[in-house]
Amino acid sequence: MRKNAAARRVGGGSAVDTTAGRILDLIRVRQLNIGDVLPTERELSELTGASRNTVREALRTIRTYGLIEPKPRVGAVLANGQSMAIQNFFAAHMDISRSSFADIQGFRRIIEVGIGDHIVLHASNEQIEALDEINGQIVASRSIEEAAANDFDFHMALIGLSDNRMLADMYSFLSPVILRIMTIGKEMRPMLADTRRAHGEIVAALRSRDRVAYAYLMSRHLDFALRFLPEEQASDGQ
Structure with a gap:
């Protein structure tokens, strides 16, 4: 507002x-x-x-x-x-309900799936390998917050491959909300390996220049975290 x-x-x-x-x-x-x-x-x-x-x-x-x-x-x-x-605005409205979570992830799906064609066509092999290196940092995270930050870095790197500064700025503005969502899914350490594996599959699709696989894997990855919303937050305040 x-x-x-x-x-x-x-x-x-x-x-x-x-x-x-x-x-x-x-x-x-x-x-x-x-x-x-x-x-x-x-x-x-x-x-x-x-x-x-x-x-x-x-x-x-x-x-x-x-x-x-x-x-x-x-x-x-x-x-x-x-x-x-803008970050302070979002930080002040951080009650993540199931519906707001779905809206945010739906927005991310439109963006992160949508940029797949550009990345497949234009990203260099070196850029894709650099993305995989960022992914490798997730399992070395020493705290939930660090894991969420490393997860966010991976997705920001993907956005960077779109060569669209406006998208990068938009994700920076949304970072408090996105980081909060990522933190919810990282309260247990086994999730770190799952996140790395999901990211690795996305990277593999980019290496293969497979747009369809990339779109499917990214959509599945963004939907996956919904199960980690606490039940008391899933009722939208009712």
């Missing part, structure tokens, strides 16, 4: 909202990176055609959502707060 509220506010019709949108457009056009300094208020006023007071209010709006932060004697700089703000 906070993300949608941010979009509505920045995209609204007031002078401040319009100016905030123009500043965000400027950030995109100039391809500013985290830590880069924004133009001064006076420069932004000239660039956006808004008064300095309006620019100041627009910057406050943008700062509210963690996109920029003030630095003494430097000015406003592009911050990494966007991902943190």
